[in-house]
Amino acid sequence: MLDQKTMAARYNKSRGDFLQSASKAGWHVESIEHPQKGPAGISIYLDIAQAGNKFADDLLMVSSGTHGIEGYLGSDIQTRLLHENVLDASDEKRHLALVHGVNPYGFAWHRRVNEDNVDLNRNFIDFEAPLPVNESYAKLDDTLNPKAWSSDQAEKLGKTIDAMIERLGLPVVFQAISGGQYNFPDGVQYGGQGPTWSRTILTNIWKQMMEGKKRAINLDLHSGLGECGTGVIMTYGEETQSRIQRARNMWGDLFLSPPADGPGVITKGVVGPYLEGLCPKAEVLAVVLEFGTQPPEVVSRSIAADNWLHVHGDIDTPQGQEIKQGTLDAFYIDETGFREMVYQRAAQVVSAM
Template identity: 45%
Template sequence: MTDINLAESFSDSYAEARRRFLEAARSAGATVTSYRHPLPGPGGDDIATDVARIGASSVRNILAVGSGTHGVEGYCGSGIQTALLREGLASSLPDDMALVFIHAINPWGFAWGRRVNEDNVDLNRNFLDHEAPHPENPGYDEIYETLNPADLTEASLEQGRKQMKAYAEKHGAAALQHALSGGQYKYPEGMQFGGTAPVWSNSALRQIIRTEMRDAERIIFIDIHSGLGARGKGEVISTSPETDPIYQRLRALWGDIVHSTRAKGSVSSNVPGSITEVFEEELFDREVSPCGLEFGTVAMNLVAAALVADNWLHRHGGLDNPAAPAIKKQIRDAFYVDADDWKEDVTQQTREMVSRVLEGFKAQ
């Protein structure tokens, strides 16, 4: 692959990230399809989920790499996608394979600096059957006031920390993590809301899967996330049980960096409505292996504090609130480390994972 200046692949805004990604995709000879979001970005600019495909329209094997499912986490995923394209990844594709990059799956969240979408929905909790009863999260109910405080004074935040510590002492650290991140379907203005119907990004992704992957026999999907785990360390997250063929295929590919949310040891809780579920649903008759790739950023207490502050801002005036600039920086810093060593670490780990997929497809 070609050596590049990695700093030129990572960006300081959604608009810059989109421009760099599209330039890299076109330079690599990709076919680009854009799914325009109905709402504008900052300044009235168009925002979109952009798909770059390298390879024939009908192939046996597909590797798909997604970014920005959790909006602001797109700073990480977009940078990695753009770097791999600029390095010349396309030149090493085996025959009968296509590479599909899905950029900014939640473009509104990326553009506006939120983890959620335009409906305050956590997209990674939205891919479930909304006609059926929604999952309960009694732990969230118990700490609702802590996660959604009336103000952000130090006294209020300290009280919240004490309440969460008490919850963890009573129920355990894993229960606290699930209460915090397991999603909820009762409080539309609250943190971790999974929605009560499919949102725009849900429908757009289904269309992308049907358009780009319908003719393939084997599909591997890597969705890049950030915010959980040790700084710069990647974990492959599967929502399938360890006995499931999907988990076993992922484990055969990448070894012990793969963890199931159904077992102990993952940085993530087992959450309903994950993006991996839509790939299993839409490609149920194919050999599909979807997973998340989670990179650590900062300490979990800082991530949690940023999410609390961001949702508080959403409920108290948004960008019109004088506290907006500081909170926007706080949430970006929680999910994106603007440091050369971190960018190199996350890119190198993804590069190695992609190389193993290419080698595996060549051998089949």
């Protein structure tokens, strides 16, 4: 079980290992402190390590922790990429950047979401336009966000979702639950009511780095979807043939283009298409490298349990600590074989960029 001191120690070690590896590899690091504190009152940060030639025409950026707790897997990858010099700090042809802990609050507190209960990958929308309405989610909020939580409740949730999938089909249910919603701030997959701290910081970082650039690749590291230990490259948002072809030329069969009506398609609020849209004159490809961990039902239950804990529970109780451990286990498998499998695939992907 995870208490606040254990979570704080885990976060500090993950971040410390990254900073130490960046320093040894000759990368310049800038750290931006988050306005809120982490568990046990620790300070938390978004860190940017840069190397190569900042005046080059090409930018390569690898980011982690957009979904908070998924940063533990992403941090492992970034730290080892530095340790093994997969990205050469002396590269004169490219500007290299590693953004560590895009969502430091979720990273430290072992949540996918941020300090406002916002899923960052639903937050990158135009908030001056009318907010999207997810009518299907509205019918499910009571089920996904119960007032009490127990093993019986978790089992009931799983059966309810399974029945819906059988009746409506996986794509419909996936969009209802995971497509994002903007009307239930205490619910899951909440996109917020305005730009978050992380969105603002990441936007500023991206704009500064993209000055004068002709081409850029952003690889965002994620976990919790797919076959355990297997990493696939995906793009979210509206696909174009040119984007698909560029990705296939670079990564071949490692790139997975979900069908337009498939369960993996998220079209609103995603980071990648937003970054691409900020630089219309440059050739930008923003993709996700997603690693599988646990079966979908385990991941879904962990998200619902963590949301219940945030809204109704107490993190400092045995139940709260058990839920935190379950959330970590859903997105990060702390085993040597798993970490090695993940790193080898990540190194293969990055080396092809």
